[in-house]
Structure formats: C-alpha cells, structure tokens
Amino acid sequence: xxxVTQSPEALRLQEGESSSLNCSYTVSGLRGxxxxxQDPGKGPEFLFTLYSAGEEKExxxxxxxxxxxxxxxxxxxxxxxxxATYLCAVVMTTDSWGKLQFGAGTQxxxxx
Amino acid sequence: xxxxxxxxxxxxxxxxxxxxxxxxPISEHNRLYWYRQTLGQGPEFLTxxxxxxxxxxSRLLSDRFSAERPKGxxxxxxxxxxxxxxxxxxxxxxxxxxGRGRGTGELFFGEGSRLTVL
Numbered sequence: 001x002x003x004v005t006q007s008p009e010a011l012r013l014q015e016g017e018s019s020s021l022n023c024s025y026t027v028s029g030l031r032g033x034x035x036x037x038q039d040p041g042k043g044p045e046f047l048f049t050l051y052s053a054g055e056e057k058e059x060x061x062x063x064x065x066x067x068x069x070x071x072x073x074x075x076x077x078x079x080x081x082x083x084a085t086y087l088c089a090v091v092m093t094t095d096s097w098g099k100l101q102f103g104a105g106t107q108x109x110x111x112x
Numbered sequence: 113x114x115x116x117x118x119x120x121x122x123x124x125x126x127x128x129x130x131x132x133x134x135x136x137p138i139s140e141h142n143r144l145y146w147y148r149q150t151l152g153q154g155p156e157f158l159t160x161x162x163x164x165x166x167x168x169x170s171r172l173l174s175d176r177f178s179a180e181r182p183k184g185x186x187x188x189x190x191x192x193x194x195x196x197x198x199x200x201x202x203x204x205x206x207x208x209x210x211g212r213g214r215g216t217g218e219l220f221f222g223e224g225s226r227l228t229v230l
Contacts, residue, residue, distance in 0.1 A: 004154075034218075041223070041224075042223050042224070043116075043203050043205070043221030043222050043223050043224050044155065044203075044219075044221050045221070046218045046219065046220070049218065087154050087155075089154070096160070096167070096168070097207070097209075098143055098145050098160055098205070098207050098219055099145075099157050099160065099168065100155070100157065100219070101157070102153075102154025102155050102156070103154050104152065104153050104154050105153075105154055
C-alpha cells in the first residue's frame with residue numbers, strides 16, 4: 001500500500017536550534033516529492049519539489065533533500081516565524097501532477 | 113488579491129442539510145482541485161478539473177458529493193444530506209499545466225472552507 005509517513009509528529013525548538021524533519025514514502029513509482037508549509041487556519045503553501053534521489057533544494061533557512069526512500073527538511077537556525085506545520089506529499093508516476101498524497105505533517109514550534 | 117478565493121470561510125450546519133462551497137481560481141490556471149483535511153491530518157484528494165472537464169474523482173467522494181466547474185472558471189462543491197463525518201476543512205487549489213513537459217506539483221491553495229456539521 002502506498003504510504004507517506006512523517007516524523008516526528010511535533011517538534012519544539014529554541015530559536016537558532018537547527019533540526020531535521022523526516023518524510024518516508026513507500027510508493028510504487030515516484031513522480032515527485034513536495035514540501036508544503038501550513039499555518040493555522042490557512043491553506044498549504046508550496047515550498048519545494050524534488051524529482052530524483054540526490055536532489056537538493058534550498059530556500060532561506062530551509063533545505064530539502066531526497067533519497068530513494070525518504071526526504072528530509074532541514075531547518076537551520078530557525079526563527080519564531082518558521083513555526084508552522086510542514087507537510088510532505090508525493091505524486092506517483094501513475095497519477096497526474098496535482099493529485100498529491102500527503103503525510104500527516106510535522107508541527108514545528110520555534111520559541112524565542 | 114489574485115490568489116485562490118474560497119467562500120464561505122466557515123459554515124455550521126445541521127445534519128441532513130445541504131451545503132455548497134465556491135472556489136474562484138487564479139485566472140490563468142486551468143486546473144482546479146478539491147481536497148479535504150481533517151484535524152491533525154494532511155489534505156486528501158477529492159477531485160480535479162482541467163478547464164470545465166472533471167477528470168478524476170476519489171473513492172472518498174460519495175454520491176452525496178458533487179462538484180462542477182461551469183465554463184472552466186469558478187467551481188462549486190456541494191454536499192447533500194450532510195453527516196457529522198463530513199466535518200472538515202475543504203480546500204481548493206489551482207495550477208497551470210503551462211504546456212511544459214515536466215510539472216512542478218506546485219498547487220496554489222485557498223484558505224479553505226471549514227464545515228461543522230452538528
């Protein structure tokens with residue numbers, strides 16, 4: 001069965017304390033893996049797309065990496081404004097680009 | 113504001129009533145998606161349109177759910193005879209296929225319509 005599993009479920013960080021979020025996936029064929037950020041009461045906001053193992057993408061304090069079985073989202077020296085739920089999603093080769101299969105997310109809280 | 117707009121933002125209804133949600137997409141986007149999200153979970157795909165054609169529906173979309181996108185512009189999602197299990201955030205998202213060979217998976221989400229069924 002195709003699955004997307006994120007860990008940990010929740011993460012509390014001090015400002016400046018770097019950490020990583022994990023997204024493991026078991027799908028029959030991966031078309032792309034995506035990271036989104038979601039603030040409370042809002043819709044998800046696109047961060048990155050990764051297409052193949054070994055690929056990396058960066059944006060400000062965030063860096064996403066991809067292997068054949070998992071992806072990591074590294075948060076370097078986080079600030080309180082990085083507090084959000086981070087969602088990982090995959091699209092399978094048999095599906096169209098917009099049909100995302102999401103994990104349950106990791107809720108990140110960054111305290112000053 | 114040129115983002116995806118959803119209305120209403122909140123809807124409280126009694127079990128058995130019908131509700132309708134509207135989504136206005138980013139104007140140049142030809143694909144429109146509906147997702148459902150319950151508390152503590154990621155969004156789940158419901159259905160999508162390319163222009164006015166509904167191309168796919170999830171098994172999650174029971175016969176009580178119907179979606180339309182007349183003229184390929186705004187879309188509506190109607191739930192008939194609501195049940196307490198329908199309580200969720202209903203998210204609309206849009207994208208532009210752009211004619212490129214490789215998509216990006218970048219969906220632009222609206223802020224959602226939260227449904228509470230009493």
